[in-house]
Amino acid sequence: MFKRLRADINAAKLNDPAARSKFEIWLTYSGVKALSWHRYANFLYRIKLKLLARITSQFAKWLTGIEIHPAAKIAGGVFIDHGAGVVIGETAEIEEGVVIYQNVTLGGTGKEKGKRHPTIKKGAIISAGAKVLGGFTVGEYAKIGAGAVVLKEVPSYATVVGVPGRVVRIRGEKIADLEQEKRDPIVEEICSLREKVFELEEEIKKLQDR
Numbered sequence: 001m002f003k004r005l006r007a008d009i010n011a012a013k014l015n016d017p018a019a020r021s022k023f024e025i026w027l028t029y030s031g032v033k034a035l036s037w038h039r040y041a042n043f044l045y046r047i048k049l050k051l052l053a054r055i056t057s058q059f060a061k062w063l064t065g066i067e068i069h070p071a072a073k074i075a076g077g078v079f080i081d082h083g084a085g086v087v088i089g090e091t092a093e094i095e096e097g098v099v100i101y102q103n104v105t106l107g108g109t110g111k112e113k114g115k116r117h118p119t120i121k122k123g124a125i126i127s128a129g130a131k132v133l134g135g136f137t138v139g140e141y142a143k144i145g146a147g148a149v150v151l152k153e154v155p156s157y158a159t160v161v162g163v164p165g166r167v168v169r170i171r172g173e174k175i176a177d178l179e180q181e182k183r184d185p186i187v188e189e190i191c192s193l194r195e196k197v198f199e200l201e202e203e204i205k206k207l208q209d210r
Contacts, residue, residue: 005077007096008035011079015099031080031100034066041070072117089117091135101128101146107152109133121156 005026012025012032019025024030032207037060044053053070061067066083068074080086085103088094091114092106094156104126108116113133120126123141132138132150139156150165159169169175 002060004039007076008032008078011077011097011099012081014078017082030064030066030085031083034060034064034080034083034086034170035066035074035078037063038068038070038072038074042072042074046069073208088104092117093119095120095122097123099124099125101130103129105131105133107131107133108135118150 004116009022009025012029013019013022016025019029019186037056041053041056041060044050050070050118057068057070061076064083064086066080066086068086068088069092071090072088073093075094075096075098078094078098078100080100082102083100086100086103087107089107091108092193094100094106098120106118106120106126110116112135117135118132119135119137120132121138121140121142124138126132126138126141126144127146127148129147130144130150131148132144134151136153138144138154139158141157142154143159144150144154144165145159145161146194147163148165149163150160152165154160154165155167155173158167160167162168169174
């Protein structure tokens with residue numbers, strides 16, 4: 001547990017330019033505190049004290065504003081920056097070097113059983129407000145843009161933006177036209193329906209003129 005705490009503090013020092021010292025990080029960073037409480041809750045969960053584990057996780061949520069299910073698997077060296085509103089589900093798995101910003105949800109899409117929360121691989125970045133929903137994998141060093149809603153697997157080194165999330169770059173190379181991604185399918189469907197209405201009106205006029 002202490003080894004992982006040191007790794008979490010080192011990750012915060014590495015990723016936050018505002019961090020002045022490791023002591024300050026340990027004393028004041030809500031992400032580090034939330035992860036420390038989670039390690040304890042996870043230990044209780046694994047030894048079948050599940051009610052006590054849930055109570056511990058809810059206390060940590062009240063204390064830090066970060067909700068982590070006690071069954072979630074989180075490696076050492078994860079950094080939760082700011083952290084307010086972060087939610088991490090029961091079957092989520094997070095590897096070392098991952099950076100998570102505020103209001104991120106690593107959740108499910110319904111009441112399905114089994115693996116229903118994402119696996120976040122080494123070095124991935126989940127930006128503020130992103131929602132990663134489902135039991136798929138976000139690959140190593142992938143970047144999820146702010147506010148993105150990701151519903152399917154993300155390759156390693158990919159950059160994902162938008163709602164729903166679209167892969168726009170892999171290893172820095174552009175693979176999608178963002179202007180095309182901005183098209184609204186609902187608006188396109190409405191335009192298509194309007195054209196059909198116009199066609200029907202023309203047919204009706206022809207029938208009336210006969």
